[in-house]
Amino acid sequence: MMADSIQEILKEDTSFDGFAKTQLPMVVTNPNLEDNPIVYVNHAFTQQTGYARSSVIGRNCRFLQGEGSDKLAVDRLRDGISRRESVSVDILNYRANGEPFMNRLLVAPLADEGGHLTYFVGIQKELKSGQMGAAAEEIDAQLVEIQDRVETDMSIIISMIRQQSNSTSLPEEYEALTRRIETLQLLYEEMKLSDVQSNRDIIHLASYLSRLCCAIGHAYGRSGIRLNLQIDPVDVPIETASRVGLVASELLANAYQHAFDRIETGLIEVRMSQLSAGGLRLTVSDDGLGIPSFMRWPDTGSVGGRMISGLIEGLEGTLQLSRGAAGSFIAIDVPAGASLAE
Template structure:
């Protein structure tokens, strides 16, 4: 894995964030029997008609049918066996049996030892007017998207595995979807920035607000309120990637653990600009709090390793405070921090 991430900006008028675009994303794990699907985005479910629950744990060949070209399947299999990026046009079938043509790019995701941890597939459904379009032009668009996803997932997987080899496969998969969808919201903000001729930065206030609401909707429950005090500020794309993932880990931890056996509570997210530049992120709760005897972030957990790795990469600092009720985490990121791995 590279020491630094070279992640090109995606400039594709058909791309409006993986969560809504007609660019489907699939992640498979070759270390499990039959290389099953472990993640798909909403564009995939919308395009194929399959619910996530119907495809997770199955091989992608379930999309093939009687008229799928065997030569295309062979090229795809050979590329995967050779651990190389491969692009094919392949006839797939929706859940209702309707056939459609896909342009598919599949690439391996390696760990630091050179072993393949996942395969990432980006696919675009081809309309009748696109099936004769330039292969090079469409492949370039898909490869730009795939490069961005590949770099971001490589960063996450690298931090998951950095400090220990004891991580279990189920532990990784339990939060994989949430971490990828955190990145999806970032990609949507990237597109918004592009439309405003501001391609080098992300509107961090908008990104964090949407991310916090999404996590609150997914992880929250009745009686637990979410309050946000977020200033509008712009940050570089790579900084936004890491800060967004930190927000995701901290908020999820608060919703899942801070209110055990408590019916009501408050989670707060504050984002502000420091006087010398940079930003300050505070995530707090008024729940049971993190026990004083507990080391946090916990290096024995995936989330703990991710938070530690992200903050180190940002050259930032983390302070844990314990109040009369609950806990608060303060993270400062300096201006112009050089992103490191």
């Protein structure tokens, strides 16, 4: 269950409209690319700073600094990043229109299971007048708590991506990373709702998957490709929901991107049902080109393939791929012990 302090800092709830409507500004940078550029920002960041995503992706975060930014704070931030350590600073930043604002910023390194530095994640909160001293210390503790949640969930992704290839292009990395992070951020939205309604550490999986699939359909879909959902209501632990959501995200995005190449119309179906033995079955099918019979799938040589395999292993699940006359049918079975909430 999320702590009360997190509920407090995120208490200004907003309706969900697409991906990443979480209230807390977040930025992710890749130190393995030249000048540690931004590869992801959420909606709250664009609202706080006034910068569009397209104008910040690929840039170093220093563009937020200006004439009034304290040199000692800048040096402390730069030193923490160079040492690959977590660092917290209060720094004067500037919005796109030139308006200054005092920003409480926490930056933390994210490493894969081999200890390789993969990303930095920055969580920030604007400090209003009167939020200094003890009040600022309370905000700092709240940000640390939220950052821990983000780091834990990001580790699910990072442990499967491992070290990114040096040849990875920024646009491709941004698109895939954005979808994966925002899959988790949508889970945070569902976590807040679950906490308010039931005060239990569970997720209403049907609600989460329905919103996730519709958001991916909106982002990747095109005219002529229909999406059909049939998802049974079931409650699962948060850890299970995060893994099932990431699997669904990978499978559905893959279908949109590859199943209908040079095909004008088609159908994608996502189903999730509770098995008679108590587990879950997630299926994603399409009537498109289908996965070629000579192709090994999931391909563990790719980031997406490693993620799918690792996530299913973490769920103690099994995968079955069927190739029909038209399209592909993928079924993921998750046993009862790893799936259902008590």
